[in-house]
Every structure is written in C-alpha cells, then in structure tokens.
Amino acid sequence: MSQKYTHFKGNHLSRSELVQRMVVEAILQSPVPDEKRDWSKVFELKHSSSVVQTACMLAQKRGLNQEMAVLGAVLHDIAVFKTGSATNHAINGANIVTPILQRMGVFSDEEIGHIALLVREHSNKHLISADSLVELVKDADVFDCSLLEGAYDAYREQKSSEIVAHYFARIQKVRAELGLPHDKQWDL
Numbered sequence: 185m186s187q188k189y190t191h192f193k194g195n196h197l198s199r200s201e202l203v204q205r206m207v208v209e210a211i212l213q214s215p216v217p218d219e220k221r222d223w224s225k226v227f228e229l230k231h232s233s234s235v236v237q238t239a240c241m242l243a244q245k246r247g248l249n250q251e252m253a254v255l256g257a258v259l260h261d262i263a264v265f266k267t268g269s270a271t272n273h274a275i276n277g278a279n280i281v282t283p284i285l286q287r288m289g290v291f292s293d294e295e296i297g298h299i300a301l302l303v304r305e306h307s308n309k310h311l312i313s314a315d316s317l318v319e320l321v322k323d324a325d326v327f328d329c330s331l332l333e334g335a336y337d338a339y340r341e342q343k344s345s346e347i348v349a350h351y352f353a354r355i356q357k358v359r360a361e362l363g364l365p366h367d368k369q370w371d372l
C-alpha cells in the first residue's frame with residue numbers, strides 16, 4: 185500500500201513517524217535548560233535525526249527491518265532527551281520507552297520488548313550482539329558521532345584504549361559499508 189508523504193503533519197502518520205514526532209517534541213518540551221543538560225537540545229535534535237537516517241541506510245544495506253531500525257535509532261537516547269542526564273541512559277531509556285510505547289497502543293508486546301532491547305544495549309559498543317538490529321543501532325550511533333568535529337579527540341579522552349578500539353572498528357566497518365574511503369584517523 186502506498187503511503188502519502190506527511191511532512192510529519194496531521195493525523196495519518198505511520199507508527200514510526202508518530203514516534204519520531206514524539207521524540208522531537210520531547211526534546212523541545214523538556215523543561216531542563218541547556219545549562220543543566222549533559223548535551224544541548226540542538227545536539228539532541230540533530231543526533232536523533234541523523235542516527236535515524238544512517239539506520240535507514242544500514243537497514244537497507246543489511247536487509248533488516250527498517251521500521252524497527254528507525255525506532256531503535258530515534259529512541260536510543262530518549263533518557264537523555266527526557267531528563268538531560270546521560271548517566272546510565274541506555275538502561276534508563278529502556279525503562280522509559282516501554283510505557284511510552286504501550287500507551288501508544290500500536291505496538292505488540294514483542295515489538296516493545298525488542299525496541300527496549302535496542303535502547304538498553306546501545307551503549308555496549310564493546311560487545312557484539314547476536315541481534316542484528318542491536319548491532320545496527322550501535323553502529324549507526326557511533327558512526328553518526330564520528331562525523332562530528334572533535335569526535336576523535338573526545339573518544340580518545342573519554343574512553344579506555346580497549347573500548348575505543350571497538351568504537352573505531354565499528355566506524356571503519358560502517359564507512360566501508362557505505363562506500364566511504366578508509367580514514368586512517370580511525371585506525372588504532
């Protein structure tokens with residue numbers, strides 16, 4: 185069935201569009217000001233949107249469910265968007281998304297459990313999951329950050345060399361997958 189493009193307006197949004205609009209509204213409406221947020225609202229809007237686009241591309245490349253990839257991508261940092269705090273945000277986010285998605289009434293329990301798993305696992309970049317969508321969300325997240333100015337230095341400063349190696353390996357893998365040139369910056 186063809187779907188009319190909505191520009192995210194009106195009452196006929198797809199499930200994925202409804203969630204994406206809800207995430208943007210959650211960021212804009214969060215009462216926590218930038219000064220008290222770990223990240224800025226501008227970053228949160230940009231990052232959540234661009235991880236979704238990368239997730240779409242990776243889902244198509246990998247032959248995975250694009251809707252689930254988008255949902256995991258747009259929700260993976262929901263705890264930061266809601267609270268302004270990045271501390272334990274993967275686990276907190278998994279707890280936040282479950283009642284939100286249940287209230288929407290358009291997702292099955294199995295789908296909600298899977299989306300919560302994508303959110304909960306996304307910070308474990310050093311682990312390889314047997315779940316292809318978990319891996320996709322991690323890859324989309326770290327690749328998106330790799331395109332930001334200063335990302336290399338931030339990774340080297342904030343993470344151990346062992347953990348950084350996993351991040352950089354994911355970045356190189358996605359770059360190759362998307363046909364981007366090898367970038368020595370991400371070699372350890």
Ligand SMILES: [Fe+2]
Nearest residue numbers: 231260261325
């Ligand atoms: Fe993220």
